[in-house]
Amino acid sequence: MNGDRVIGGYTLRRLLGRGGMGEVHLAATPTGGLAAVKLIHPELARDPAFRRRFEREVAAARRVARFCTAPVLDAGIDGDVAYLVTEYVKGPDLARAVHEQGPLSGGNLEALAVGIATALSAIHGAGVIHRDLKPANVLLSPLGPRVIDFGIAQLVGGDSVAGQSLLGTPAFMAPEQVRGEPLTPAADVFAWGGVIAFAGTGRLPFGGGPAGQVLHRIMGEPPLLDGLDDGVRGVVERALAKDARLRPTAQELLGELVGGTRLATATEVVERTWTGTATADVRGADVRGADVRGADVRGADVREGVGDGRPVEARPSGRRRWWPWAVAGGAVLVLAAVGAVTLPGALDRQSLPYEAGFADSWDVGASDGGAARADGSGYRLTVRPGWRLWKSAPVSEPESGVIVSARATLEEGAGEYGVWCHGSAGSGDRYEFTVSGTGKASIVKRRTGAEGEILHGPAGAPRQAVNRVVAECVRSGDRVTLRMWLNEVLVAEVSDAEDPYAPREAGVHAASSATEQARVRFQSFTLRPVIES
Structure with a gap:
């Protein structure tokens, strides 16, 4: 039990996740609300170089638009423990959701693709490269997908030597990341393609097995996209180009997904969700799930499945499945993508928090x-x-x-x-x-x-x-x-x-x-x- 443990004034209630960098806890704030508190391992927190990187992580995360991530509320060092406090986002991560409910398709997959691309556009617009985009770092909140965990994010053009080291999750690394080259936002676009491929097929885009084998396939073999919806397959293929120069930017991803005929398709998805055609499915859906994920979880062995390492099995197709987050988030995400320049300014005076x-x-x-x-x-x-x-x-x-x-x-x-x-x-x-x-x-x-x-x-x-x-x-x-x-x-x-x-x-x-x-x-x-x- 850690219910009475207090870090930086936040009372830890229960463990939400654990990984290579530390633990994430659900916590009560000093004012009685809830927050997610990421605790960094003491041996890392005592390292002056890590402290400098931690400060950059906080500064980077604060610059990213709040609608697409879990906003940073506080950060500091309590004794020999560094902590990062973010808004508590209730909802399963994408890895768990696909494992438990099966792959997405049609309008749900398109809404997810738009949502994550919108997040990347905002992240890159703030001068940040995420560097570790993966299904476990996408939370399916009631208002749409949230991209989280800037644990190894670096500033664009920063002088950190991290660009020369192998940081990230092997299954979703870009080839240039495998080679240890300095990264650009194109690496996140590659990871976006892998995440959408996983969401739409239930399989890792370059297969499973030992990390070395996965990295070899990323460098020289095409991704596994059999079964991925035609509506997103073309843009996913371009995002997974081996040459970073051939990949679209995050803004260009949005242009392909919601521009022209793609916009009409996305609009139909939103109209369908808001007119109640799936009301029965929404009411019957089990929306419970994991609460929040923020720990940096890495392993030497990259398995085909998620969570407990088991492969994703085929799910019965007779029962229509519904992803509740798409109902509330679909319209918001399409509007954010179409009006990325003008809409936020119009809301500045009344937008809270x-x-x-x-x-x-x-x-x-x-x-x-x-x-x-x-x-x-x-x-x-x-x-x-x-x-x-x-x-x-x-x-x-x-x-x-x-x-x-x-x-x-x-x-x-x-x-x-x-x-x-x-x-x-x-x-x-x-x-x-x-x-x-x-x-x-x-x-x-x-x-x-x-x-x-x-x-x-x-x-x-x-x-x-x-x-x-x-x-x-x-x-x-x-x-x-x-x-x-x-x-x-x-x-x-x-x-x-x-x-x-x-x-x-x-x-x-x-x-x-x-x-x-x-x-x-x-x-x-x-x-x-x-x-x-």
């Missing part, structure tokens, strides 16, 4: 009080002596209540910083959740032109070099309940019933001392609705 990249409409520039500017993937506030700056996120708060969190550090001077909620940068009304450079935590109700009303503190709190401030703001009737966590420890819980503020905006803030400038760098910012239990 929201995780800042700090380049999407955050205020930058100088004022009397100081300056704000984007700094790589972060956001830096420089505050002149005696001033206070606060900045709004480019999303509105939900009516049901909000959780706002940020990771930040005081880089220079003396002062305080944190997050705020239920306010407006225009009016100055807001609830501030603050940690000072001396390690004091407080909650303050502020209004422009008036002295702040202290609702809690300043009180001592667990302080680190980089502090994670989490605030929960929930209005119920004529009262607002406010909770504050600092570095995963609940440090304050108060209520405000005197003209409480309503949900409007949230953001970050920083203030200097009366005599010394302060410079604060925010590494991350997240805003999400309170999930009622």
Whole structure:
């Protein structure tokens, strides 16, 4: 039992997966939600080179669009254990689903192909190569396939020597990956072809057996595509070209799958799923399965089957099988593919949960009080002596209540910083959740032109070099309940019933001392609705 084990403030509930790099656990978050926590083996976590690679993994994963993967919520090192926290995605992985239900065909296979290609397009657009795309790293969530596990992902053009080493899963490696050459996004396209071939046939594209034999076939033999639907076979063959230069890009995959006549076919699939022609099948389907997979699982022997090593057997064809994720995800994925440029921007203001990249409409520039500017993937506030700056996120708060969190550090001077909620940068009304450079935590109700009303503190709190401030703001009737966590420890819980503020905006803030400038760098910012239990 590990139910009472706490890592980085997350209470581990049960083991979800185990592999070469560590374990993945279902965990309770400090605010009562669920998350998947990947624990890296201590012997790896103690290696300085691995720590640098781990930091790159986190930075890479944060840049990828949230709709196609399990978003990174937190990361850090607790003692000698490195941990990565991602959104909990409920649903079986593709390897288990094919093993238990048999291969996909027709519209279901096409929807899967579109979904994974959409994910790769977003991953490559963020400057990342996944490097280990395989069926176990595709989760079939109720809203469509999610590509997970950037455990060996590298930045495009990075200077890591990992490009010279054999990292990945043999059955889905590209020839250039087998040769140990520096990789491009074309390697992921090759893996996409192998994953779709597996999903549509139930067989590994280059057969099973010892890893050396599989790698030899990848280098010199054609893939095994007998039985794969004609609707996707042509594009899969092109994706599995031995020469990386002959493969389509992820965007070109989408063009072939949803462009022209392919778009008409995909649209028919979506229309059929949404008009209820398969209602009986959906109601009768068993949608239970594995919860989430994130562990890096590798073996020297590549078997034809999945899970327990048994081959996938032929399934009876008399009973119509239905993949429930296609119902909810089909339309979303086709729209994401067709409107990959214009659609996300139209939803920015209301899309939740929201995780800042700090380049999407955050205020930058100088004022009397100081300056704000984007700094790589972060956001830096420089505050002149005696001033206070606060900045709004480019999303509105939900009516049901909000959780706002940020990771930040005081880089220079003396002062305080944190997050705020239920306010407006225009009016100055807001609830501030603050940690000072001396390690004091407080909650303050502020209004422009008036002295702040202290609702809690300043009180001592667990302080680190980089502090994670989490605030929960929930209005119920004529009262607002406010909770504050600092570095995963609940440090304050108060209520405000005197003209409480309503949900409007949230953001970050920083203030200097009366005599010394302060410079604060925010590494991350997240805003999400309170999930009622």
